[in-house]
Amino acid sequence: MADSQPLRIGFVPEHFSTPLYFAQKYFGLSATLIPFPSGTGHMITAIRSGEIDVGIGLTEAWVAGLGKEDTPGDGGYRIVGTYVETPLCWAISTGAKRPEITSVSSLKGSKIGISRLGSGSQVMGYVLADQQGWLVPGESPYADFVILQTFLNLRNAVNDGTADFFMWEHFTSKRYYDSGEIRRVGEIYTPWSSWKIVAANGLLPGGNPEARLQDLFKKLDEGVRYFGEHQDEAVKYISTELDYSEADATEWLRTVEFAKKTEGVDLKVIQSCVNILQKAGVLKEGKGLQPESMLAKGLGAQFPE
Structure with a gap:
C-alpha cells in the first residue's frame, strides 16, 4: 500500500468524532473518513477484511477483539494510539x-x-x-x-x-x-480510558508506523487542540450536524478529555482492561494475544521498565 494513498479511517459518527472532523477540515488530514454507526465491532470486521486502514473506537472492543481465544491469525491490527482519556x-x-x-x-x-x-x-x-x-x-x-x-x-x-x-x-x-x-x-x-486508535498490521512494517500514520497522529493532535480552544464551534457542529441538542453537547464537553498526544498507549491501561474482561468472562487467561502483543512497540507505547 503506497504511502501516497489517503488513509481509510473508520469512526463512529457521534460527538466524539468532532476533533477528527476538525483535523481534516483545518489541518489537512489526508484521509477518507468512513462512518460506522453500528460501532467498533463492525470496524474490527472491516479492518481485518482490508476495508479500512485505521479505526477509532472503544477500548474494550479493540482489546476483546485481540484477546479472544478465537482471534484469527495475527489479529489483523494493533492498538497504536489513545483518543479519549476519560471513561465512557x-x-x-x-x-x-x-x-x-x-x-x-x-x-x-x-x-x-x-x-x-x-x-x-x-x-x-x-x-x-x-x-x-x-x-x-x-x-x-x-x-x-x-x-x-x-x-x-x-x-x-x-x-x-x-x-x-x-x-x-x-x-x-x-x-x-x-x-x-x-x-x-x-x-x-468503563473502568478504563474509553477510546483507542488501531492500525492494520500492514501499516506497521517491523512494528514501526509508516509515514501516513505518523501524519495522522500529528493532525489529530492539532484537531484535539483546536477542539479545546473552540468549544462554541464544537457545540455548533455537534448540535447541527450530529444527533444532539445544544444543551447536551455543552454538558458533554464538561465530561470529556481527549488525549493531548494521541500517539502511543499505556500498557497498564490495556493490562487493566484485560484483567477485568477476564474476570467478566469475556477473555480467558492464557488465550488470545497478551497485552504486550496488542500494542505496536514503535509507536510510543509505554511499557514498564
Whole structure:
C-alpha cells in the first residue's frame, strides 16, 4: 500500500468524532473518513477484511477483539494510539412501556440487545453482570444476546420486546429519554480510558508506523487542540450536524478529555482492561494475544521498565 494513498479511517459518527472532523477540515488530514454507526465491532470486521486502514473506537472492543481465544491469525491490527482519556458512561435503557423492568437488578437473565458480537455493547454487558454478581461459571448471565446492528434498531427492539435492554453512550441516548421513546434504567462507567486508535498490521512494517500514520497522529493532535480552544464551534457542529441538542453537547464537553498526544498507549491501561474482561468472562487467561502483543512497540507505547 503506497504511502501516497489517503488513509481509510473508520469512526463512529457521534460527538466524539468532532476533533477528527476538525483535523481534516483545518489541518489537512489526508484521509477518507468512513462512518460506522453500528460501532467498533463492525470496524474490527472491516479492518481485518482490508476495508479500512485505521479505526477509532472503544477500548474494550479493540482489546476483546485481540484477546479472544478465537482471534484469527495475527489479529489483523494493533492498538497504536489513545483518543479519549476519560471513561465512557454507558446508559442502560429499556422500552418506554416496560413496567416490569424497574431497576438494573431486574435485568438478570433478560435479553440484552447488542450491536454486534464483540462490540462494546456486548462486552460491557459482561462487565455489568460482573458488577451485579450475576456471573456463574459455564452459564450466560442473559437469556440471549440479540444482535441488532444500529442504535435505531436497539431502540425499536426494547419497545417491541425483541430485547429487554441495551447499553449505549449516555449523551447519544439522552435525546430519546427526553422524547419519551426509551427509558433510562441506570448507568455503568468503563473502568478504563474509553477510546483507542488501531492500525492494520500492514501499516506497521517491523512494528514501526509508516509515514501516513505518523501524519495522522500529528493532525489529530492539532484537531484535539483546536477542539479545546473552540468549544462554541464544537457545540455548533455537534448540535447541527450530529444527533444532539445544544444543551447536551455543552454538558458533554464538561465530561470529556481527549488525549493531548494521541500517539502511543499505556500498557497498564490495556493490562487493566484485560484483567477485568477476564474476570467478566469475556477473555480467558492464557488465550488470545497478551497485552504486550496488542500494542505496536514503535509507536510510543509505554511499557514498564
